[in-house]
Amino acid sequence: RQAEGFTVDEVQQLLTSFNRYAVDTQGRSKGLPTTELVDAFTAVFGLHCQEHVPGVAAKLTSGQGLLLSPVEGGKREDVLTFPEFLIFARKVREAEYEQLMVQYPGWAPGGRGQAQASKAMKAKAFSDIDLDQSGGISEDELRIAVQRFGFTPLRQNITEVIAEVVDGPWTPERELDFDEFFGFMLIVQQREGFSKDAVEEMRRVFNEFDEDGSGEVDGLELAELFRHLGYKVVIDEIHVYVNQVDANNSGQLDFREFLRLMRLWREKELTRYKGVFDARQDTMIQADGEAELGRLDPEELEKALSELGLVPTVALGAMGSAVPVGGLNFDAFVDVVDSCRKELVQRQRKNAGFPEERIHYFRDLFNTIDKDKSGEIDSTELAQILRIFRWEPKTPEEQAALMRKLDIARTRAQEAGITDVGDFGTLSIRFWSFVQLARILETEHEQAAEKRLSELVVELGFEQVEVDQFRQIFCERKKGDTFDIAMGFYSAAGASTDPNGLTLEAIRKLMRSVVTTIPPAEKARLDAKLRELIKDEVLDFPNFLRLMKWLLDTDFAGMNSRLAMRSGGGGSGYGSTNG
Numbered sequence: 001r002q003a004e005g006f007t008v009d010e011v012q013q014l015l016t017s018f019n020r021y022a023v024d025t026q027g028r029s030k031g032l033p034t035t036e037l038v039d040a041f042t043a044v045f046g047l048h049c050q051e052h053v054p055g056v057a058a059k060l061t062s063g064q065g066l067l068l069s070p071v072e073g074g075k076r077e078d079v080l081t082f083p084e085f086l087i088f089a090r091k092v093r094e095a096e097y098e099q100l101m102v103q104y105p106g107w108a109p110g111g112r113g114q115a116q117a118s119k120a121m122k123a124k125a126f127s128d129i130d131l132d133q134s135g136g137i138s139e140d141e142l143r144i145a146v147q148r149f150g151f152t153p154l155r156q157n158i159t160e161v162i163a164e165v166v167d168g169p170w171t172p173e174r175e176l177d178f179d180e181f182f183g184f185m186l187i188v189q190q191r192e193g194f195s196k197d198a199v200e201e202m203r204r205v206f207n208e209f210d211e212d213g214s215g216e217v218d219g220l221e222l223a224e225l226f227r228h229l230g231y232k233v234v235i236d237e238i239h240v241y242v243n244q245v246d247a248n249n250s251g252q253l254d255f256r257e258f259l260r261l262m263r264l265w266r267e268k269e270l271t272r273y274k275g276v277f278d279a280r281q282d283t284m285i286q287a288d289g290e291a292e293l294g295r296l297d298p299e300e301l302e303k304a305l306s307e308l309g310l311v312p313t314v315a316l317g318a319m320g321s322a323v324p325v326g327g328l329n330f331d332a333f334v335d336v337v338d339s340c341r342k343e344l345v346q347r348q349r350k351n352a353g354f355p356e357e358r359i360h361y362f363r364d365l366f367n368t369i370d371k372d373k374s375g376e377i378d379s380t381e382l383a384q385i386l387r388i389f390r391w392e393p394k395t396p397e398e399q400a401a402l403m404r405k406l407d408i409a410r411t412r413a414q415e416a417g418i419t420d421v422g423d424f425g426t427l428s429i430r431f432w433s434f435v436q437l438a439r440i441l442e443t444e445h446e447q448a449a450e451k452r453l454s455e456l457v458v459e460l461g462f463e464q465v466e467v468d469q470f471r472q473i474f475c476e477r478k479k480g481d482t483f484d485i486a487m488g489f490y491s492a493a494g495a496s497t498d499p500n501g502l503t504l505e506a507i508r509k510l511m512r513s514v515v516t517t518i519p520p521a522e523k524a525r526l527d528a529k530l531r532e533l534i535k536d537e538v539l540d541f542p543n544f545l546r547l548m549k550w551l552l553d554t555d556f557a558g559m560n561s562r563l564a565m566r567s568g569g570g571g572s573g574y575g576s577t578n579g
Contacts, residue, residue, distance in 0.1 A: 006086070006089065006090070010044075011086070013044050014044055014085065014086065014089055015082065017040045017041075017043040017044045018030075018032055018040060018082050018085050020040070020043065020215060021033070021036040021039060021040045023079070025079055029081065029082075030082075031079030031080055031081060032079065032080045032082075032085055033078060033079055033080075034078050034079070034080060035078075037080075037088060038247075038248065039248055039254070040085070041088075041089065041092055042247065042248075042254070042256045042257075043254060043255065043256055044089070045089075045092065045093075045096075045190060046189050046190045046191075046192065046256055046259070046260075096182075096186065136175030136176060136177060137175050137176040137181050138174075138175050139158065139159075139162070139170075139172070141175075142158055142162075142176070142181075142184065143155075143158065145181075145185065146158065146188060146193070149185065149188065149189065149193075150193075150267070151188060151192075151193030151263070151267070152193070152266075152267060152270045152274075154331050154334060155331045156195065156331060156335070157188075157193065157194070157195050160195055160196065161184050161187050161188055162176075162184065164183075164187060165180045165183040165184050165187065166180055191259075192259045192260055192262070192263035193263055193266070194259070194262075194263070194266070199259065202258070202259060202262060203255060205225060205228065205229070206225070206255050206258055209221050209222075209224055209225040209228070214252075215254055215255070216250065216252040216253060216254050217252060217253055217258065218251070218252045219235060219238045219239050219242055219251075219252075219450065220235070220238075220443065220446055220447055220450060222238050222241075222242065222253060222258075223235055223238045223443075223446070224353075224443060226238070227352070227353030227439075228349075228353075229345065230341070230344065230345030230348055231265070232353065232355060235446055235449075235450070236471055236474060236475050236478075236541055237475055239468070239471050240468075240471055240472055240475050241261055241264075241265075242261075243468045243471075243472075244261070244264065245257045245258075245260045245261045245264070249464075251464070270334065272308070273308065273330075273333065273334060273337055274330065276304050276307050276308055277296060277304065277330050277333050280296055280297075280300045280303065280304050281295055281296050281327075282295050282296070282297055282300075282327060295327035295328065295329060296327045296328045296329075296333055297327045298327065298328075300327075301328065301333075301336065304333070305336075305337065305340060308337060310337065310340040310341060310344060311340070311344075346417070347417075349415070349416040349417070350413065350416040350417060350418055350432055350435070351435065352412070352416075352435050352436050352438065352439035353439060354435065354438070354439070359435065362431075362434070362435060362438065363431065365385060365388070366385070366431050366434060369381045369384055369385055375430060375431065376422060376428050376429065376430050377428065377429060377434070378427065378428050379427035379428065382427060382428075382429055382434075385434075386441075389438075389441070389442075391441040391442075391445070402427075403425075403427065405437060405440050405441070406426075406427065406429060406433070406437060407424050407425065408436075408440060409429070409433045409434070409436035409437035409440060410422060410424055410429075410433045410436075412436040412439075413432045413433045413435070413436050416432075416436075418432040418433070421433045449542075452542070453541070453542055456542055456545060456546075457545070460545060460546070460549045461549075462545065462549070467545070470544065470545060470548055471541065473510070474502065474541055474544050477502055477506050477509075477510055478501070478502060478506070501538030501539045501540040501541070501543075501544070502538060502539045502544065503537065503538055503539075504530060504534065504537075507530065507539060507547075511526070514559050514562060515556070515557040515558070515559050515562065517557075518557050519557065522556060522557045525556075526556065529547065529550055530547070533546060533547055
């Protein structure tokens with residue numbers, strides 16, 4: 001009862017979350033402000049629990065259920081003790097259980113949930129999931145349930161969770177009862193569909209890039225984290241991703257929000273894998289004469305990997321004859337793709353997150369500066385390169401910091417598998433150490449740019465929600481642009497036509513989507529403003545914000561009334577401009 005029905009491990013997780021959000025209170029131990037309940041539970045249970053927290057909090061703060069608990073006096077305060085926090089946790093867990101009973105009433109023990117569910121709901125639940133109407137859930141039916149919750153049902157992950165919720169060995173004939181099914185879905189949702197090892201690895205990486213130990217990562221830390229994982233994204237896209245999963249609107253991601261983001265990213269990957277797999281899979285004839293889809297011939301495997309931007313690797317070569325004669329099913333194909341990609345990411349770590357085209361550019365520049373072709377540039381030559389990128393140190397403090405950064409770059413090059421990184425404690429540097437230095441300095445440049453952007457947002461008087469909408473439009477328009485530069489955005493599978501900003505043609509397309517007809521005088525005014533804002537042939541995001549501010553303040557070509565009509569008369573309708 002003291003543990004409110006939770007296991008020792010669960011209580012420890014709840015205590016860790018409680019301590020993270022708790023504050024010091026007068027005359028008593030730490031307490032958790034009720035305003036932090038959602039974040040505290042999300043850190044343990046996952047984002048899916050958030051819909052239940054407000055209702056549970058409303059009931060308990062009014063005294064419902066509290067008099068039956070071991071809390072002294074049963075009185076409510078704005079700050080909760082840990083035992084009170086456990087009561088809330090139990091009630092949230094019960095709310096999740098009740099919701100599942102309503103969704104799957106036929107499986108509830110003792111008929112619980114029957115009263116809340118209509119006959120139509122019962123029929124739908126059974127027809128959608130319980131295919132044989134046995135009242136239990138087989139492994140194949142579990143895959144359907146997992147899919148309904150938005151996760152791709154990979155067999156290896158399903159098997160792992162089944163082993164955690166059932167007693168004794170699992171056999172093909174066995175089915176889960178309702179309580180086992182609840183435990184299964186709870187774990188799947190808490191892990192966002194990932195395996196236990198994958199979640200632990202993501203936790204390790206998250207903590208590594210949470211440089212200030214705040215328990216959250218900001219956009220720049222997330223960008224570094226993504227590069228570490230082998231994903232090539234630009235900072236504007238990172239902000240869009242943060243906005244998708246930032247449940248508490250903090251502008252940063254805690255681990256649970258990060259895990260949800262990685263699930264969205266993973267589902268995007270798996271959809272792509274499935275498309276390639278389906279296009280190349282074979283139709284096999286079973287012994288009973290029935291046709292069966294879902295096998296990839298070994299001969300097609302290399303072509304499928306190539307289509308995904310991968311090549312057969314050491315891991316695949318080790319499989320050799322272990323590839324089934326009948327071919328790979330989708331689960332096995334995902335295993336192969338993941339192993340190939342893991343090795344590719346490890347090889348690309350030496351690139352410090354830069355695309356190959358950028359590495360070639362660095363290499364040509366390095367070789368041009370390296371006059372004696374020694375493979376190493378001295379301090380004078382390094383200063384030349386830094387001036388080209390406007391990274392040169394300008395003060396004695398910055399010069400001293402550069403020396404430290406050089407050694408950090410050499411260490412990172414070593415961690416990426418480079419053996420000859422040059423001598424530590426010197427201003428001379430070899431190529432792969434320079435690549436790591438370039439990443440360090442470019443990240444600092446991004447940090448400074450983010451600070452300037454924050455100051456600009458305040459200056460322009462935009463709300464954060466408006467900035468988020470504008471950024472969404474900006475990124476969508478970049479993706480639709482046809483301008484191609486070597487320094488642009490590149491995905492793991494190859495190049496994209498995504499530039500660092502919007503071209504003049506992209507801006508004109510955007511304006512035509514908002515203002516159908518632009519009078520000549522207004523067009524001349526717009527062209528003059530664009531000449532003022534466009535740098536190096538593209539409009540970057542800060543100047544895009546300046547353009548939006550100018551357009552709205554001047555009511556360019558009557559666009560404000562058009563936007564108001566699109567948004568139904570309420571607000572400026574920024575989000576409508578992406579049409």
